[in-house]
Amino acid sequence: MIKIKDLEKIYRTEEVETVALNKLTFNVNDGEFVAVMGPSGCGKSTLLNILGLLDDPDGGSFLFNGIEVAHFNERKRADLRKRNIGFVFQSFNLIDELTVFENVELPLIYLGVKGTERKERVEKVLDKMQIMHRRNHYPQQLSGGQQQRVAVARAVVNNPKLILADEPTGNLDSSNGNEVMQLLTELNEQGTTIIMVTHSEHDARYSHRIIRMLDGQTVTENILV
């Protein structure tokens, strides 16, 4: 599904140049669950942003399902993103002004799905995430674990092929964290490809393969399954 080769990303300010990704190369296959680990500042989040088409690389190649997307313009990236990729963030990133239902519904609205179908699909996914009873609550009325389940629900509601998770358990206690990891595992078992950035060895063990990064490069790859 994903093939990256010699991927580069350099952040420049007036005085400093920081190499975030240094000729990074790896592949992710359909249906895989990959964990990316490494110390702060090693380039994990940059990688995830490029994989999620939120940012563009400064060099190298990025094939998504066989299409070179490294130099897509913003409109094309947005279009590809909304049809194929779901995001889960450490800080949940729910919109405070919208209810649980409305947050989950939003990607479908942007996809142009009709109202009745939207309702059906949102309810189905809320049910699956066991958060249906909170559908009319606002994010700040929920616990961290509940918020992350809503975020996962939003990430999967349009049936993306790929889910990118950026430290999805970072703000959760261990039991809530386990629940979220369980959810991700189930999604993966149903065929969704997952790439997860994490600091937690415990969470990384849910994956099939761990890519360890340092200074913008992969250092090792551990295959777990």
Add this chain to the structure above:
Amino acid sequence: MLRNYMKIAYRNLARNKIYSVINIAGLSIGLACAMLIILYVKDEVSYDRFHSNVHNIYRITRQELDKNGVKGTKDPNTGFLQGPRFAQNITDIKYYVRVQSGNVNMKQGAEVKDKDLLYVDSTFFEVFSFPLLSGNPVTCLNNPSSVVISEDEAKKQFGTKDAVGKIIQLKDDSVFVPHVVTAVAKKCPQNSSIKFDILLPFKESKEDASDNTNWFNFFLNTFVVLNPQANISAVESKMNQFYNGDSKDAIATLSAQFGDDVLNWNSIYSLQPMLSMHMSTDLPANNGLSDASNPIYSYILSGIALFILLIACINFINLTIARSVKRAKEIGIRKVIGGGRKQLIAQFMGESFLLCVIAFVLAIVFVQLFLPVFNTLANKTLALSYLFDVKLVGGYILLFLITALLAGFYPAMVLSGYKPVQTLYNRFHPGGKNYLQKSLVVFQFALASFLIIATFTVFQQFNFLTNEKLGYDDTDIVLVRKDFKSHDEAWLFKNELLKNPNIISVAPRNGGSWGTAAKLANDTTMQFDYETIDESFLPTLKIPLVKGRNFSPDFPSDSANSVLVNESFVKQAGWKDPIGQTLNFWYNNKKYSIIGVVKDYHFEPLNKMIRPQVFTMKKNNPYGQVFIKIKPNTAASNLSYIQNTFKQLFPLSPYSYVFMNDQNLKNYEAEAKWKQIMLFGAILTIFISCIGLFGLSVLSTEKRTKEIGIRKVLGASVQSVVTTLSKDFVKLVMISLILAIPAAWIAVTKWLQNYPYRISMNWWLFMSAGTLVILIALVTVIFQAIKAAVANPVKSLRSE
């Protein structure tokens, strides 16, 4: 999608109450001002439009032309001849109608009332579209003893609108003559330059109509209706051609009598479209026509409304962008889950539209509430029913769209451009140095400061106008008007009044203002204001003489041979020794010698220059009013004494009185209104600017919470934190003052030039306006700054 936008827009409004209130309050006030001004301007431009053939109605106007062909002052007035002669000789003129103002004593029950009226030709209702409730518009003014009255007048006189055939007694010379009501007219529209309650047929003797010297009398308004196909300039040149031929004999006759000066009395005739009359500054609707207006009022009002609306829009832009830090996360999320830039722009525009809709509805409520106040201020009778006019509704919708776009578009463009990678990872620092925000704040406060300085100036000038020494004493003087048949009749009244020990003196004078011209010994002609008084006039008003003597009963020939002049007259005549000089009055070719010089006094309001004045006691000149000086604090008893004396002596004349100082104050009613309008405008602009500044200071303080925490941990005092937070804003306000002061200086200097007597521009006026603006701004921001400075730093640092 739309529902989703509106939902989130609504929730954002509800959640951020301060910003919503600031934005809605500002925008609704701004919109309400703009709506009121649109109403005002619409009314101004609608004047006289209701006449069905208004596009073919013109007023005959003239411009003075001297013997060298140099054009002089424009004059909207004409006389007996222009209407009928031009109409008879120029085929493109279909109708003419002369409109002359006048007043008449009318019997109403046992009382006699003084009524204003118009003398008009019988074509009046064919030229103008004033609907009649009853009566025949074509014939109602044919009979000299007919009268047309308004429905209001009919109700006053007869208690019913059904008045055709009834009799009204109107005084003609000294007897009451019955007039038959031949028609009752509907109340004149409020946007009409011609307003009447009583119309009488135009009075003209055969001699008047045939005397060619009447080409040189200008005392009424003549309107003509042209053929729709007529070429205006062709008609004008035919008018001048005819006039030049027809007036030749008269000029010869007059020249024989008065010399070559008569050649300076020529005119060039023009046609003024009726539609341009209401707001004309050089050819105003005067002499019996009403509501003459100056377009500058429309410009100033529109300017103020635009200022206020612009300032409110700036608040919206500034606050939305300042708040964007908080919304950056939402924008990032929307982009991550598939929202495109267009959709985000649509969303933010939707929010500004929703806000504008709320502000718009509120503005309509404000307009409803403040219309009466505005009407008083602007001297209008505007009604909200105007709002149902299609063009006006269109204008308001346009205003709404422009406001929503103006306020919403820029923030929408900025906000939708945020990169999700930055907003979602707290790497987001919007705005950089915020030059735009700063410039907008500077712009706002420059506008507000400009208006405040202007308001200060208007106040100062008004105080000057109302408190400046007039050169005479107008206190404790009661003014009673009456057209005395002779000087003896006036003196009879005077002597009766003087029997009361509380009445100090009584001085008769001519009614209204007179002017004429006379030839000096060196053959130059001078125009002047012409006062008919007696020897008690100057002492009663405490007007000093600078040379010579006053009129005196010891010199019985004074009334026949002597005149007084004022200092301006002497100055213009260029005399070193005025006493004994002679004036040769052009209208009777008789010489009068000057016996005294009166110190200049403001016989007209201070917005007019003191002109040359000549005082006479000539027996043929009638007195029209008396000035009665009473002892202080004796008004109540004196007023009834004066009234009783008047009624006893003149039972058939209407009685009314006014205190002279009250009447003088009335001269400045326009200035008083402008004073209030400017005050309102200034208060609103500074208020809206300040709520915007308040919002910005709240946001800026929030943004700097961490910085304040660190400063306090490092030992900063409350005072130094407050200074840090306030100084940036105060700096901006000071820059705005630097911009506003020169602009205001230019504007107010220009405005003051309208007044021959005016205040001098003072630095302290600008200083005090500037200090006021800075103080207001400081009070606005300091509240937030203190709140932030006294907060516990541990909290602010932890929350980071």
